[in-house]
Amino acid sequence: MLLRKATAALGGCLRQQLPRDVVVPLATAHQHQRRWLSNGGRKTHPKILITGGLGQLGVECAKLLRSQYGEESVILSDIIKPSSEIVNSGPYIFADILDFKGLQKIVVDHRVDWIIHFSALLSAIGEQNVPLAVRVNIEGMHNVLELAKQYKMRIFVPSTIGAFGPDSPRNPTPNVTIQRPRTIYGVSKVHAELMGEYYHHKFGLDFRCLRFPGVISSDPPGGGTTDYAVAVFFEGLKTGKYQCYLKPDTRLPMMYIEDCLRSLLEFMTAPEEKLQRRVYNVTAMSFTPEELVEKLSKYIPELHVSYRPDSRQLIADSWPQIFDDSEARRDWGWQHKYDLDKLVDLMVRDVTENYIKKAPN
């Protein structure tokens, strides 16, 4: 079905291709970006491509966007072989972020309006393979940015608390401050923020970027420094034990996935005139491993957590403790819904019902 649609669209769309170095006047870019809002009086939806879509954020993001815009409007993509559940839940396509032509074909064939660019190597895994992180996080970003410029798409790129470093104020960390991160992940995200802002000012690109804290959900995280806050639920509920790789008093900003994805959607649909800037901090709460364990112990009284800090401790020690997202709250009305109590309650129920009870004995 997708293939048929793509083939039919191909002939017409190729004619719209612009030369790579074309400078798009601001007014034209905005007109084009708004075209999905009305189509001869009929309301239509943006066609959305999610890159790196089979990670912790992508699958849930597709669910949320499909609930808003319809199943066929959201194309999940990644380099991973999808499960049958993914394939049955809506369009899925192979897309390597390093393959510019391949991405270009997808954008053209499917008449993509928005790119949600999730492909990345996260903080801990990035340190284990710096050359690959440079390619995926920096070259990959260049590819989507250039495509977004050429085809006048709205583009969302997540940044992170990891875009700050030991020279940044940590408590609180404001929206604009010193950013000298010490991981390749952080360096690549600062680069993405600056490139996106530059393309916005120079070419009128509708670049939107939120700096997320650690995101907590029952989908497995991809190798970050904040992953303990997911792993402790799985290990704690399964075995009653967990060995934490951060010290008990390591405070980091965090957010439940529903808040994270709602912030993304609200930000993507916020009117341009409300946006004072293109990169905003967003968060919901901050806690330490021992504070999380104390809450979790109410559900698992026998829970035993030991602490054995590893190289991730150094990363966490350079990141914000309290994230100041007052500018997002002021400019486009960001409000979180989930605090630590609600988050723990939801995670315990979700992991118990959907993983522990369903696991083969």
Ligand SMILES: NC(=O)C1=CN([C@@H]2O[C@H](COP(=O)(O)OP(=O)(O)OC[C@H]3O[C@@H](n4cnc5c(N)ncnc54)[C@H](O)[C@@H]3O)[C@@H](O)[C@H]2O)C=CC1
């Ligand atoms: N999960 C979190 O706590 C946070 C995530 N973010 C950002 O959100 C985005 C999504 O994060 P997660 O879903 O947690 O990451 P993840 O690590 O779970 O997923 C990343 C996906 O990128 C894909 N990928 C890797 N190389 C690729 C390539 N060459 N072409 C296409 N795809 C490729 C991987 O297969 C993977 O499915 C990332 O950019 C991350 O930096 C930001 C802050 C917090």
Ligand SMILES: CC(=O)[C@H](N)C(=O)O
């Ligand atoms: C906060 C992030 O960006 C991510 N979860 C990581 O720990 O690398």
